[in-house]
Amino acid sequence: xxxxxxxxxxxxxxxxxxxxxxxxxxxxxxxxxxxxxxxxxxxxxxxxxxxxxxxxxxxxxxxxxxxxxxxxxxxxxxxxxxxxxxxxxxxxxxxxxxxxxxxxxxxxxxxxxxxxxxxxxxxxxxxxxxxxxxxxxxxxxxxxxxxxxxxxxxxxxxxxxxxxxxxxxxxxxxxxxxxxxxxxxxxxxxxxxxxxxxxxxxxxxxxxxxxxxxxxxxxxxxxxxxxxxxxxxxxxxxxxxxxxxxxxxxxxxxxxxxxxxxxxxxxxxxxxxxxxxxxxxxxxxxxxxxxxxxxxxxxxxxxxxxxxxxxxxxxxxxxxx
Amino acid sequence: xxxxxxxxxxxxxxxxxxxxxxxxxxxxxxxxxxxxxxxxxxxxxxxxxxxxxxxxxxxxxxxxxxxxxxxxxxxxxxxxxxxxxxxxxxxxxxxxxxxxxxxxxxxxxxxxxxxxxxxxxxxxxxxxxxxxxxxxxxxxxxxxxxxxxxxxxxxxxxxxxxxxxxxxxxxxxxxxxxxxxxxxxxxxxxxxxxxxxxxxxxxxxxxxxxxxxxxxxxxxxxxxxxxxxxxxxxxxxxxxxxxxxxxxxxxxxxxxxxxxxxxxxxxxxxxxxxxxxxxxxxxxxxxxxxxxxxxxxxxxxxxxxxxxxxxxxxxxxxxxxxxxxxxxxxxxxx
Numbered sequence: 001x002x003x004x005x006x007x008x009x010x011x012x013x014x015x016x017x018x019x020x021x022x023x024x025x026x027x028x029x030x031x032x033x034x035x036x037x038x039x040x041x042x043x044x045x046x047x048x049x050x051x052x053x054x055x056x057x058x059x060x061x062x063x064x065x066x067x068x069x070x071x072x073x074x075x076x077x078x079x080x081x082x083x084x085x086x087x088x089x090x091x092x093x094x095x096x097x098x099x100x101x102x103x104x105x106x107x108x109x110x111x112x113x114x115x116x117x118x119x120x121x122x123x124x125x126x127x128x129x130x131x132x133x134x135x136x137x138x139x140x141x142x143x144x145x146x147x148x149x150x151x152x153x154x155x156x157x158x159x160x161x162x163x164x165x166x167x168x169x170x171x172x173x174x175x176x177x178x179x180x181x182x183x184x185x186x187x188x189x190x191x192x193x194x195x196x197x198x199x200x201x202x203x204x205x206x207x208x209x210x211x212x213x214x215x216x217x218x219x220x221x222x223x224x225x226x227x228x229x230x231x232x233x234x235x236x237x238x239x240x241x242x243x244x245x246x247x248x249x250x251x252x253x254x255x256x257x258x259x260x261x262x263x264x265x266x267x268x269x270x271x272x273x274x275x276x277x278x279x280x281x282x283x284x285x286x287x288x289x290x291x292x293x294x295x296x297x298x299x300x301x302x303x304x305x306x307x308x309x310x311x312x313x314x315x316x317x318x319x320x321x
Numbered sequence: 322x323x324x325x326x327x328x329x330x331x332x333x334x335x336x337x338x339x340x341x342x343x344x345x346x347x348x349x350x351x352x353x354x355x356x357x358x359x360x361x362x363x364x365x366x367x368x369x370x371x372x373x374x375x376x377x378x379x380x381x382x383x384x385x386x387x388x389x390x391x392x393x394x395x396x397x398x399x400x401x402x403x404x405x406x407x408x409x410x411x412x413x414x415x416x417x418x419x420x421x422x423x424x425x426x427x428x429x430x431x432x433x434x435x436x437x438x439x440x441x442x443x444x445x446x447x448x449x450x451x452x453x454x455x456x457x458x459x460x461x462x463x464x465x466x467x468x469x470x471x472x473x474x475x476x477x478x479x480x481x482x483x484x485x486x487x488x489x490x491x492x493x494x495x496x497x498x499x500x501x502x503x504x505x506x507x508x509x510x511x512x513x514x515x516x517x518x519x520x521x522x523x524x525x526x527x528x529x530x531x532x533x534x535x536x537x538x539x540x541x542x543x544x545x546x547x548x549x550x551x552x553x554x555x556x557x558x559x560x561x562x563x564x565x566x567x568x569x570x571x572x573x574x575x576x577x578x579x580x581x582x583x584x585x586x587x588x589x590x591x592x593x594x595x596x597x598x599x600x601x602x603x604x605x606x607x608x609x610x611x612x613x614x615x616x617x618x619x620x621x622x623x624x625x626x627x628x629x630x631x632x633x634x635x636x637x638x639x640x641x642x643x644x645x646x647x648x649x650x651x652x653x654x655x
Contacts, residue, residue, distance in 0.1 A: 160340045163631040165590045167597075168611060172623070175615045176350050252464050256597055259466045260612060276467060283474045294467050301462035309458075 034237075037314035044310030050303025058112040065105040066091075070268030075100035085286040094292055097275070098282055099267075106270040107292055113264070113271035114251055114300070117185050121250040124189030126243050129196025132158065133239075134232065136197070137204030141227045155201065158194045166191040167256060174262035181264040181271065188253045192246055199242055203235035210234075237315045244308035248301035255297060272297050322643075329639050333632065340631055341393070341624070345386050348620050354378060355402045358617045376402065389624075398625030403617050408625035411610065417500030418488055419606030421518075422598070423591040425526030430533035431584065438541025438580075439573065442549065453538055460535030469528035469601040476524060484521050486603040489514065525602040529595055533587040540583045544576040551575075577648050585641030589634040 038044045067073060077086050078100040086096040094103035136154040139147035161169065173187040207213065208231050216226050255273030257263055263274040272293040279290035355376065356369035373379050377388065392399055398408035441453035477485030488502055489495065495514045498505045503522075506514035548554060549572060557567045596608035607626060614622040 156336065156339060157343075160336060160343060160631070163336075163340070163589075163634045164627055165630075168627070168630075171596070171612060171615055172347065172351075176352065178352065248462060252462070255464045256466060259464075259597065260600070276464065280466070280470050283470055284478055287474070290467065290470075294464065297464060298459070298462045302458060305458055305462060 034311070034314045038310060041310045041314065043306050043313070047303050047306030047308075047310060050299060051307060054111060054115065054300050054303060057108060058115040061108040061112045065102075065108045067102040067105045068268075069101065069106045069109040069270050070266075071102075072100045073102065080282055080285070083285040085282070085289070087288065095288065097289055098278065098286070101267075103289070103292060106275060107272075107296060110270045110272045110275055110293065111296070113181065113269055114254070114273065114297070117181065117188070117254045117271060117273070118247045118250045118304075120185040121189035121192070121254070122243055122246045124186065125192030125246060125250075126196055126239070128190065129193040130200050130239060132193065133197035133200030134204070137201040137208075137235070138227045138232070140201075141204055141208040141231055142223050151201070154197075158197045161194040162198065166195075167253065170253060170257055171260060171262065174257055174260075179262045179265050181266065181269060184254045184257050184263060184271075184273070187257060187262070188250050191253070192250070195246075196239060196242060200235060200239050203238050204231050207231045207235050238312075241308050241312045241315065244304055244311060248304035248308070251297055251304075252301055255293075326639065326643070329635075329642075333635050336635075337628060337631065340628060341389070342386070344624050344627055345389065346382070348623055349382060351615075351618055353618060355618045355620070359402060398628070399621035401614070401622040402619040403614065403622065408621050411622060412607065412626060412629050414500060415605065415607045415610050417502075418604055419592055419595055419599070419608060421488075421501055421503060421522060422525055422529060422595055422604060422606060423588060425522045426529035426591055426595075427533060427584070427588055429526055429530040430537050430587075433530075434534045434537030435541050435580065438538040438543075439545050439576075441538070442542045442545035445546065450542075453542065457535040457538040460531045460538075463531060465528060465531060466597040466601055468531055469525065469598050472524045472528050473601060483524050484517075485524075488518060488521050488604060490517050490521075525598050525604055528601070529591060529598045533584075533591065536583055536587060537580060540580045541576065544579050545572060548572050548576045574648060578645065581641060581644060581648065585638050589637045592630065592633055592637070 074086065074092075074096050078084060078096050078098060080098040085098070086092065086100075088095045092102050092104065094107060097103050097106060132154055136151040136158075139150040139154075141147075170187040170191040173190055174183050177183040177186060204227075208227075213226055213230060216230055217223075221230075251273065254263075254271070255276050258271075258273040258277035259280065263277055264271055276290055276293040276297065279286070279293065282289055354373065355378075356364075356372045360369060360372060377385060380388075389399070396409065400406060401408050401411050404411060437453050441447075441450040444450055473485050476483050484490065495502065495506060495511060496509045498508060502518035503515055506512065506518060554567065554571050557571045558564075562571075592607075595604075595606060596612050598604070599606045599609040600612065607630070611623060611626050613619075614626065
């Protein structure tokens with residue numbers, strides 16, 4: 001090896017290093033950095049795979065479901081009272097449910113409705129909660145006396161809701177609206193409002209003491225603009241993590257509401273929660289009827305939880321390597 | 322300390338006042354009233370009207386609320402519409418069942434979760450660690466009523482090892498002192514009742530402990546991991562302290578603070594949120610009573626129970642805040 005090539009190698013190496021530093025500086029936004037870490041996290045990947053599979057099933061369900069999910073095509077073959085059930089067979093891969101309906105078709109279509117419950121409930125909780133929490137957080141961050149008063153009023157209300165367990169709030173809302181699929185969505189969603197509100201407000205308060213807010217203030221940026229375009233976007237991280245985790249709890253809570261009798265009574269639009277609640281009565285004679293929806297709920301919830309936890313970890317500066 | 326406790330309890334009053342207003346109007350939104358649920362289906366319109374009149378439901382709602390506040394001044398939540406007994410009595414007879422269940426679940430969660438989380442953190446990346454992490458993720462994702470029902474079917478109905486419902490064997494004789502069956506039977510020396518009461522607590526306790534166990538394991542693991550990386554732990558090790566002293570006095574004690582906060586929040590929600598477990602095991606606690614009251618439009622009962630739950634929640638979290646001083650001498654309550 002000559003002296004010359006050694007130098008060339010060194011320069012190349014230097015160029016490579018500086019280039020990489022440039023690239024890093026370019027991609028230093030919190031979002032991109034977080035996304036980069038997420039892609040390398042096995043937890044996030046497995047969560048994403050599960051959630052992706054779930055989404056895929058939910059989308060294709062109506063096209064691949066072999067039978068009408070609500071049709072009792074084999075009603076005569078099943079006699080739950082005499083403990084006669086039909087297990088898996090060639091024409092019904094997952095067997096029949098207690099009314100003689102194809103369990104596979106119900107599971108497939110159920111994925112769609114369970115996803116709908118999870119997404120709508122989470123969006124509702126997120127929107128209402130983030131609005132209340134955002135107004136409270138912004139009111140304090142503006143630094144005026146009326147803002148602190150407005151914040152106190154909103155947060156006392158939120159704290160009262162937090163002192164009552166979410167499931168009891170959901171039950172009382174469901175009792176007002178009567179059993180149906182939209183009821184489950186609204187009840188589960190509204191029960192999550194206080195958590196989102198507290199989280200966003202807390203996050204905004206924490207951000208309002210940060211150096212970049214001080215810098216923006218020093219530069220003469222007006223307070224409302226600081227709140228709108230500096231504090232708020234930087235506070236959304238934990239709230240988005242919470243929303244991902246809520247997708248999991250919403251599906252589980254929806255099952256609980258179905259179990260308590262506030263679920264969706266419509267046989268043509270099955271959801272996993274209602275299927276699980278229905279199957280509870282036959283747990284001794286036909287445990288597999290409960291197993292399909294239960295395993296589906298657990299795996300889906302696991303997928304969203306893994307994704308949410310991985311996001312939380314990659315957003316947390318203490319856990320960065 | 323005393324002033325701090327009094328101040329915290331006084332802060333509760335306006336919060337409860339607000340809660341009562343919120344709930345009072347909220348409950349009136351429930352469709353149908355007690356005249357539809359309490360009377361038989363063939364009751365005449367006059368009978369229904371007479372019931373509404375006698376319950377004072379035809380007064381303007383502001384007047385009803387005023388009457389409610391007047392009674393509340395004497396700690397009287399009115400009478401339950403379902404049973405006719407004072408709401409306060411209904412609460413005190415049912416609360417011990419739920420409290421016993423919540424304590425059992427919390428004991429399981431703490432006794433398993435803290436050691437599990439601690440050793441998982443010490444042996445980071447080991448098989449124990451990964452199974453603790455996986456198990457705690459799973460624990461959050463299993464619907465509680467499904468877990469409860471599976472435990473009941475397998476261990477009570479199929480294997481017959483444990484009882485499947487209620488707080489004691491049918492026909493058991495016992496002396497009631499506090500309503501806490503385990504405590505009462507130990508006090509009176511009826512140890513067969515103690516055994517029976519404990520046996521009835523195992524399955525519901527296990528089912529109810531799934532979420533707190535998962536949360537406590539994860540919190541302990543994360544917290545111990547953070548403390549293990551602190552300078553003072555390295556200092557303690559390098560100055561030659563016994564490993565056991567470092568582990569208990571330096572690591573565990575400092576790692577417990579966030580775990581205790583979590584325990585407080587979880588206990589509060591267990592006391593009230595055991596609706597599902599209670600209904601699977603016919604346990605007869607406050608959760609199932611609130612559920613029935615909602616179905617029956619038993620306004621005074623729901624209102625009273627939810628307010629009492631809110632009080633308990635706040636008191637539990639006050640106790641948690643006070644317990645910080647035991648673990649962290651830097652924390653001073655004012």
